[in-house]
Amino acid sequence: VFWRVARNLMILSPAFALLGAGVWFIVTQFQQAPTTTEQGGRLVVVVVIDQFRGDYLTKFGPLFAADGFTAMQSQGIWYDHLHHTHASSLTGPGHATIATGVNPNVHGIVGNDWFDRTRNQKIYSASGDRAYERVPLGTPSKVDGGGLAPERLLVPTVGDVLVASKQGRVFSLALKDRTAILLGGKQPSGAYFYDPKTGEFVTTTFYRERLPGWVEQFNRAKHVDKWLGKPWERLSEEFHYKQYAGLDAAPGERLGLSKADHVFPHGLGNSANADYFTALEGTPMANELLWKLGQACIEAENLGQAGGTDLLWLGLSANDIIGHAFGPDSHEVLDATLRTDRLIAEILKTLEQKLGTGRYTLIVTSDHGICPLPETGKHPEAERFDPLEEYCPLNTVLNEKFGTTGVLWVERIEFPWVYFNNRAIDAHKIARPELEEAAAQWAANRPNNAEAAFGRTALAGPPMNTDLGRMVQRSFHPDRSGDVYLVNKPFSLPLGKFSVGTTHGTPHPYDTHITLLVYGHKVPARGLQAKPTSSLIVALVIAHALGLEPVATCAEKLPTEWVE
Numbered sequence: 001v002f003w004r005v006a007r008n009l010m011i012l013s014p015a016f017a018l019l020g021a022g023v024w025f026i027v028t029q030f031q032q033a034p035t036t037t038e039q040g041g042r043l044v045v046v047v048v049i050d051q052f053r054g055d056y057l058t059k060f061g062p063l064f065a066a067d068g069f070t071a072m073q074s075q076g077i078w079y080d081h082l083h084h085t086h087a088s089s090l091t092g093p094g095h096a097t098i099a100t101g102v103n104p105n106v107h108g109i110v111g112n113d114w115f116d117r118t119r120n121q122k123i124y125s126a127s128g129d130r131a132y133e134r135v136p137l138g139t140p141s142k143v144d145g146g147g148l149a150p151e152r153l154l155v156p157t158v159g160d161v162l163v164a165s166k167q168g169r170v171f172s173l174a175l176k177d178r179t180a181i182l183l184g185g186k187q188p189s190g191a192y193f194y195d196p197k198t199g200e201f202v203t204t205t206f207y208r209e210r211l212p213g214w215v216e217q218f219n220r221a222k223h224v225d226k227w228l229g230k231p232w233e234r235l236s237e238e239f240h241y242k243q244y245a246g247l248d249a250a251p252g253e254r255l256g257l258s259k260a261d262h263v264f265p266h267g268l269g270n271s272a273n274a275d276y277f278t279a280l281e282g283t284p285m286a287n288e289l290l291w292k293l294g295q296a297c298i299e300a301e302n303l304g305q306a307g308g309t310d311l312l313w314l315g316l317s318a319n320d321i322i323g324h325a326f327g328p329d330s331h332e333v334l335d336a337t338l339r340t341d342r343l344i345a346e347i348l349k350t351l352e353q354k355l356g357t358g359r360y361t362l363i364v365t366s367d368h369g370i371c372p373l374p375e376t377g378k379h380p381e382a383e384r385f386d387p388l389e390e391y392c393p394l395n396t397v398l399n400e401k402f403g404t405t406g407v408l409w410v411e412r413i414e415f416p417w418v419y420f421n422n423r424a425i426d427a428h429k430i431a432r433p434e435l436e437e438a439a440a441q442w443a444a445n446r447p448n449n450a451e452a453a454f455g456r457t458a459l460a461g462p463p464m465n466t467d468l469g470r471m472v473q474r475s476f477h478p479d480r481s482g483d484v485y486l487v488n489k490p491f492s493l494p495l496g497k498f499s500v501g502t503t504h505g506t507p508h509p510y511d512t513h514i515t516l517l518v519y520g521h522k523v524p525a526r527g528l529q530a531k532p533t534s535s536l537i538v539a540l541v542i543a544h545a546l547g548l549e550p551v552a553t554c555a556e557k558l559p560t561e562w563v564e
């Protein structure tokens with residue numbers, strides 16, 4: 001079912017490919033349901049935990065308290081086997097998929113950034129064509145491809161549809177800029193994100209020229225200074241960190257943003273400067289700071305009190321920064337997960353107090369998983385490798401194959417994409433598909449490649465006959481992708497031979513496995529759903545909570561446990 005459902009969307013893909021550059025796709029995934037004005041209004045809060053792999057809730061489950069994740073798991077719906085069906089399991093694509101209910105080949109966010117051949121420059125996923133400035137004005141704001149804005153999204157988000165229906169408002173708050181921007185869509189009433197240079201929450205002139213009073217006041221109150229001189233310690237020494245997460249100083253870890261040490265406690269410094277603000281973002285305290293801002297938003301904007309149904313996005317980005325440094329099996333990720341459980345309990349308590357049962361829905365999800373550190377030894381074939389070195393012989397191989405000498409066939413490698421030199425292709429009159437095929441075949445046999453690589457002609461064609469091929473097709477956009485997509489071997493890390501830390505971004509299950517918990521108004525208490533499910537349902541579940549109805553153009557349907 002998982003693959004069949006996802007394939008439906010692919011039927012549309014060649015049509016999108018044919019339409020070519022510059023065409024703005026308006027896909028109406030959701031439409032407004034006929035609603036009656038609710039007494040007092042409602043609020044839907046969606047917490048997106050960055051790099052919260054789908055197995056954490058099971059793995060660390062015995063250590064959770066009763067009133068956080070556990071309450072949602074038992075009294076709501078919990079999807080334990082939820083995966084992205086696209087290959088590029090990165091922050092930008094993950095958040096855009098959650099917000100739109102379609103894959104990167106349709107929403108257009110194919111990476112955190114991508115190389116634009118027409119402009120010959122990198123484009124950041126959360127940028128716009130105009131030089132939008134950071135607000136408060138004067139804050140430095142260098143971004144690839146314009147100022148920070150949601151203009152690269154090619155389809156409306158579920159929040160955009162809510163705003164268009166005039167049934168509610170959207171606010172998007174996150175630590176990372178791209179998270180707040182991509183979740184918020186094009187018409188939020190506010191999108192605010194953390195600036196690690198100043199420790200303040202900021203926005204851009206895409207949204208407004210001045211911060212609203214409540215954000216100014218929040219920044220002035222210096223809540224960010226709360227952890228000065230207080231190191232990040234374990235939540236409780238009573239928990240078996242070693243049993244659940246092995247050694248604290250595990251091989252392959254790198255230093256966190258505090259640069260303090262591989263082991264607890266992680267010092268944050270004693271002065272309120274950029275070093276402290278940056279270090280803080282790599283600790284679970286930054287998530288607490290974000291929730292403090294969330295509470296200020298609910299209060300000041302009267303969320304859920306204005307008659308309709310409002311939507312509040314909360315992007316907890318600290319978990320990702322911690323996971324990249326220490327890996328998924330670390331004491332730090334375990335501790336961040338336990339503290340996230342405490343935070344979820346806080347959020348539930350606040351919603352219960354402010355709105356009361358029947359007037360709120362809490363949804364918890366995530367944007368991607370993570371690869372374990374190769375040094376754990378659980379996957380002996382796992383290696384750290386340098387993609388430039390791995391695929392460097394490709395140019396020579398192509399010269400040999402096509403009987404040329406010294407031709408620059410490969411213009412650049414931006415892993416996972418290879419870009420060909422278009423001038424060479426024109427000059428030597430080599431058919432593109434032939435060149436792509438030759439490169440893909442050679443790349444597929446490299447030691448650190450996963451037995452497959454895909455050329456753009458094949459990617460733009462009809463649905464491929466392998467799961468992997470179709471996942472890459474769902475991450476392919478003709479104007480934003482390269483010529484050959486490389487897939488590294490499972491559990492190997494393309495970070496360099498002597499690298500430390502870990503990453504994500506592949507179509508492998510450890511990267512695509514995310515989570516979904518839903519609790520509150522309009523949520524049947526169905527508990528664990530163990531069947532394989534596509535991440536496209538996250539947006540449908542949010543739409544359902546908001547009283548918006550999905551229409552036929554969406555590839556997924558709300559699973560039967562919601563409608564029976």
Ligand SMILES: [Zn+2]
Binds near residue numbers: 050091094320
């Ligand atoms: Zn992420």
